[in-house]
Amino acid sequence: MIRQKTGVVLESLRLRIKDGITTAANLGFKGIQIDATQRDISPENLSQTGRRELKRIIDLSKLSLCALSGELGVGFINHNEFDLIIKRTKEIINLALDLQTNIVTVQIGSIPTDNDSTHWHAVNAALSEIGQHAENYGCRLAIKASFDDYSTLKDFLKSLDTEGIKLIYDPASLLTTNLDPIKGIYELHEYIVHTNLWDTRQTEEGRQIEVPIGDGIIPVEEFVSVLESTGYHGFYVINSKTMQYPVEGIKKGKEFLDRF
Helix, strand or coil, X not given: CCCCCEEXXXXXXXXXXXXXXXXXXXXXXXXXXXXXXXXXXXXCCCCHHHHHHHHHHHHHCCCEEEEEECCCCCCXXXXXXXXXXXXXXXXXXXXXXXXXCCEEEEEEEECCCCCCCHHHHHHHHHHHHHHHHHHHCCCEEEEEEECCCHHHHHHHHHHCCCCCEEEEECHHXXXXXXXXXXXXXXXXXXXXXXXXXXXXXXXXXXXEEEECCCCCCCCXXXXXXXXXXXXXXXXXXXXXXXXXXXXXXXXXXXXXHHCC
16 A cells, blocks of 8 residues: 555646645645756745745645756756756755755756766766755755666766655656666666656557556556665656646546555
8 A cells, every 4th residue: 555645746737826835734645746947936935934934835725845847848968958957956955945845856868877977077067066065965966867777877877976866756758768667666766755656658549648557557566565665755746738637637636646
């Protein structure tokens, strides 16, 4: 059974922030994940007063802020952008601390494979610097990356000079790239600190469509069982992407998870 709590990415509900928080609470979620790159929540626009007010609203709804998203829209590709990415990510980490969450999620792009290359060393140095900043304040950067096999990702994580870089685990995304998410848990469990869950299936016409969790390709029961067996302590966070009726679909997915 799921021993940990369920949450929802607030933007998945496609509602205004306050309405989304209320809806998440009414649906019975225990946590929310909020995108810190949206205009009203970004570090430069959310004053200290605004941060206290947002925290107050979340607390009144009896919710936890289980993570802050720092999806900047760019990965670690162009070396000329690394200084800006490092600066922005540190600002989001500082915002997360003000809002009393210790998980920041971020997409970093493809994992470099040639550890003799300039690019490999540049990405390694950038992530190590951000990770050390997070680690200094008891925070973790939960990264989502593109990779061809688990050993490539694991070797890269081991090479980082910090314990501040961990993983956000997304089984549906792994399945759509022909990776086994159950095998991935065994390979990477020591790094997994957060999950984002959505589901998909193929139509008769051969198109991939998003469906509520439990109606698609994720082997939910096995996934939960194996992840729990590793001592996972994070949230199970629903992250709907393209469902036509997101609130209804998210509610159905949560009810499916609650059965475990």
